[in-house]
Amino acid sequence: MTKREIAENYFVQGYNCAQAVVLAFADEICKSDEEKEQLLKISSSFGGGFGRLREVCGAVSGMGIVAGALYGIGSDATMEQKTEHYALIQKLAGEFSAINGSIICRELLGAKQAATNPTPNARTPEYYKTRPCAKLVGDAAEILQNTLLSE
Numbered sequence: 001m002t003k004r005e006i007a008e009n010y011f012v013q014g015y016n017c018a019q020a021v022v023l024a025f026a027d028e029i030c031k032s033d034e035e036k037e038q039l040l041k042i043s044s045s046f047g048g049g050f051g052r053l054r055e056v057c058g059a060v061s062g063m064g065i066v067a068g069a070l071y072g073i074g075s076d077a078t079m080e081q082k083t084e085h086y087a088l089i090q091k092l093a094g095e096f097s098a099i100n101g102s103i104i105c106r107e108l109l110g111a112k113q114a115a116t117n118p119t120p121n122a123r124t125p126e127y128y129k130t131r132p133c134a135k136l137v138g139d140a141a142e143i144l145q146n147t148l149l150s151e
Helices: 003-012 017-024 033-044 058-071 079-100 105-109 125-130 133-148
Strands: none
Touching: 003 017, 003 133, 017 033, 017 058, 017 133, 033 058, 058 079, 058 133, 079 133
């Protein structure tokens, strides 16, 4: 399976956008089931455009989490290393935006304003028909695979 397919499958299993992208790369990031569970918890807050606020798309946040886990900078990072890392994040976000027209959840969903209701929508067949999210997590996973794993 491709990373796109893996991420899309996780999304339709009920994981949020960020979790679906992150889980697609869990084998590269985690050494144990406990680490995978921690990764799920870390990425859980980013679904719905950051806690369902409809800000930065969870799939884009998931890309940032994966890039940070694989190539992130630590407390001893130099200015040059920080700049390189931020350039990578901007490249990933730029590629996502070029494909989808935005990195903002509400824009991708066609919503006019940010959401204020924290309750997620039920994952029904109708939900999946009306949401582009499975495609978006697939795009994010494919961008990551092409950018990070091909280097």
